[in-house]
Amino acid sequence: MTPDSVTIDSITRRICTLLVAIKSSYPQWLNDKYSHYEWESEKVLAQFRAKFKSKLSQTKDRDALVMEIMKVLHLFLVPSFFLSPEFAQLLADIRHYIHPMVTHPSMDGGICGNRSGGWGAPHPQIAILLLDAENLQLDVATEQFLTSICSYPIQIKVAFANWRSLGKKDLEFHGRGYELIHVPPGKDSADVKMATVGSSIFVHYPTAKEVFVCSSDGVMTHLCTTLQTHGLSVYLVRKHKKQITVLNTQTGNLINHSTLPTPSIPTPEEFIEQLQGILLQEQKATGNSWIKLERISQLFQQQYHITISQVVAQHLPGKKVRDMLSNYPDKLVIHESTAESGIYVTVFHEGKEGKSAQNNPLESQVAHNSQLPDSIETEADLETALTIILGSLTAKSNQTYIPISNVASQFIKQYGLSITKTMEKLQLSGKFLELLQSYTNFQLTPIKAIYHVALVTGGKSAQNTPNESQVVDYSQLPDSIETKADLETALTIIVRDLTAKSNETYISIANVSQEFLKQYSVSTNNTMERLQLSGKFSKLLQSYSNFQLTKTKGGYHVALVTS
Numbered sequence: 048m049t050p051d052s053v054t055i056d057s058i059t060r061r062i063c064t065l066l067v068a069i070k071s072s073y074p075q076w077l078n079d080k081y082s083h084y085e086w087e088s089e090k091v092l093a094q095f096r097a098k099f100k101s102k103l104s105q106t107k108d109r110d111a112l113v114m115e116i117m118k119v120l121h122l123f124l125v126p127s128f129f130l131s132p133e134f135a136q137l138l139a140d141i142r143h144y145i146h147p148m149v150t151h152p153s154m155d156g157g158i159c160g161n162r163s164g165g166w167g168a169p170h171p172q173i174a175i176l177l178l179d180a181e182n183l184q185l186d187v188a189t190e191q192f193l194t195s196i197c198s199y200p201i202q203i204k205v206a207f208a209n210w211r212s213l214g215k216k217d218l219e220f221h222g223r224g225y226e227l228i229h230v231p232p233g234k235d236s237a238d239v240k241m242a243t244v245g246s247s248i249f250v251h252y253p254t255a256k257e258v259f260v261c262s263s264d265g266v267m268t269h270l271c272t273t274l275q276t277h278g279l280s281v282y283l284v285r286k287h288k289k290q291i292t293v294l295n296t297q298t299g300n301l302i303n304h305s306t307l308p309t310p311s312i313p314t315p316e317e318f319i320e321q322l323q324g325i326l327l328q329e330q331k332a333t334g335n336s337w338i339k340l341e342r343i344s345q346l347f348q349q350q351y352h353i354t355i356s357q358v359v360a361q362h363l364p365g366k367k368v369r370d371m372l373s374n375y376p377d378k379l380v381i382h383e384s385t386a387e388s389g390i391y392v393t394v395f396h397e398g399k400e401g402k403s404a405q406n407n408p409l410e411s412q413v414a415h416n417s418q419l420p421d422s423i424e425t426e427a428d429l430e431t432a433l434t435i436i437l438g439s440l441t442a443k444s445n446q447t448y449i450p451i452s453n454v455a456s457q458f459i460k461q462y463g464l465s466i467t468k469t470m471e472k473l474q475l476s477g478k479f480l481e482l483l484q485s486y487t488n489f490q491l492t493p494i495k496a497i498y499h500v501a502l503v504t505g506g507k508s509a510q511n512t513p514n515e516s517q518v519v520d521y522s523q524l525p526d527s528i529e530t531k532a533d534l535e536t537a538l539t540i541i542v543r544d545l546t547a548k549s550n551e552t553y554i555s556i557a558n559v560s561q562e563f564l565k566q567y568s569v570s571t572n573n574t575m576e577r578l579q580l581s582g583k584f585s586k587l588l589q590s591y592s593n594f595q596l597t598k599t600k601g602g603y604h605v606a607l608v609t610s
Contacts, residue, residue: 448499
C-alpha cells in the first residue's frame with residue numbers, strides 16, 4: 048500500500064521535533080556537516096520538511112518508506128544515536144504511524160490489531176536471517192543448523208551483495224527463498240546496506256523475535272547491539288575456514304558447527320582394507336615393513352577425516368584399537384615388545400617366508416645396522432654403509448632388487464644427511480645412480496622406468512633382471528582406469544599374475560586389492576566411487592563373467608574362469 052500524505056506528514060513533523068531537541072540537548076549526535084544548522088529556526092525546518100516530504104512521497108510502499116527514513120537519519124546523525132532511548136522511542140512512534148494498531152512484540156507478546164479498530168488473532172512470531180553474501184555464504188545444511196538453534200521459524204531471509212560480481216549466486220539464493228538486495232561495488236558496501244536495513248528490521252516486521260546477523264565483519268557488532276536494545280534475540284554468525292560460530296549476543300553462549308560433510312563410518316571389512324592400503328603406501332615410501340600404529344592413525348585421519356578410535360567405538364564400544372586389529376589375523380599382524388616402543392603393524396603375507404619376516408619389527412628395522420660406520424668420512428665408508436643398508440632392505444623385503452630411492456631414504460634415516468649432500472662433502476661428482484654403478488658389488492636394472500639395485504654375492508653377479516617371483520610384469524596393464532572395462536582388464540591381469548606367482552587357483556580378493564593399490568596408488572573402493580560403481584568390491588568381481596568367487600573363513604577368494 049502506498050504511504051498516505053497524513054502518515055508522511057506525521058513522520059516528517061516527528062523527525063523535525065527530534066532534530067530540534069537533539070540540537071538543544073545532545074548536539075554531539077549531529078554529524079559535523081549539520082551540527083551548525085539552526086534547527087530551531089522555522090525557516091530551516093520548513094525547508095527540511097519540504098525536501099523530506101518530497102523524498103518520502105516518492106516511495107511506493109511502506110518498506111520503501113522505512114528504508115528512506117533510515118537513510119535520512121543515518122545522513123544527519125552519528126552511530127551512537129541509534130543506541131539511545133530516543134531512537135527507540137522514535138521507532139515506536141514511526142511504527143505507530145505506519146501500523147496504527149500494531150504494538151511491538153517486546154511490549155505485548157506480538158498481538159496485532161487491524162485498522163477497523165477490532166483486535167485480530169495473534170500474528171505468528173518469527174525469526175529473520177540477514178546475510179552479507181559477499182562476506183559469508185551459507186549452504187542449505189548450515190541454514191538447517193541455524194534453524195535448530197532458534198525458537199521461532201526463520202520466515203524472512205535477506206541477502207546483501209553486489210550480485211553482478213557473484214556469477215549465478217543470485218539465482219541460487221533466490222531459489223532458496225532469499226530477498227535479494229543489490230549494492231554497488233565498493234569496500235563494505237554490503238555491510239553498510241545490511242546495517243541500515245537491519246537497524247529498522249523490527250519496523251518492517253513487528254512480530255520478529257530473533258535475528259541472525261550473518262557476517263564475519265566486525266562492523267556488524269553495532270547492528271547486533273542496536274537490535275538487542277530493541278528487545279530482539281540476536282545471533283551473530285561468523286565463518287572461519289570450515290567452521291561456523293554462532294554467538295548469542297545476549298547470553299554469550301557460543302556454538303560451533305563444522306561445514307565439512309559428516310564422514311561415514313566404514314564397515315569393519317572396509318576399515319581393515321583401508322588400513323592395508325595405508326600400510327602398503329607407507330611401506331613403499333619408507334622401505335620399512337613394520338609401521339607404528341601412531342603413524343597409521345595420523346595417515347588414516349588425514350585421508351578419511353575420521354579417527355581410528357571413532358571406527359572402533361562404533362563397532363566395538365569400550366574396546367581398544369588393538370582389540371579390533373587382533374580380530375583380523377589373516378589381514379594384519381601387530382607387535383608390541385614394550386609399552387615404550389608402542390604398537391607396530393604390518394600386512395599379513397601368506398607362506399612361510401612371509402611369516403618368518405614378521406617376527407619383530409624393531410629387530411627387522413635395525414638388522415645388520417650394528418656394522419654401519421658411525422660417520423661417513425671417506426668413499427669407502429659410503430660404500431660400506433650402502434652395502435649394509437641394501438643388504439638389510441633385501442632381507443626385510445625378500446626381494447633381490449630394491450628401488451634406489453628406498454636405499455637413499457634409509458641412508459638419510461641413519462645419518463640425517465642425504466646421499467647428494469654426502470657426495471658433495473666427499474667431493475664425489477655425478478649422480479647417485481652413477482655412484483652405485485661405479486661399485487663392483489652392486490648391479491642395477493630399470494624396472495618400469497625406476498632403477499632398482501641388487502647386491503652381487505659370492506663373487507657372482509645377480510640375475511640381469513628380477514625373476515617373475517620378485518617383480519611381476521604388468522606391462523599390459525592400462526595406464527589409467529577411466530572405464531569399467533579398464534578396471535576389468537586391470538583386475539584380470541593382476542589376478543592372472545598373482546595366481547602364477549602363488550601356484551594357487553584362488554587368490555584372496557584382499558591381495559588383489561593390495562596389488563591394485565601398488566600399481567595405481569589408489570584403492571579399488573576409491574576407483575569404484577570415481578567410476579560411480581555401487582556396491583562392494585566382491586560384488587563387482589561377481590559381476591564380471593571371467594571371475595569366479597568362493598567364500599572361506601579368511602574371506603572371499605577369486606579365480607579366473609578359463610575356457
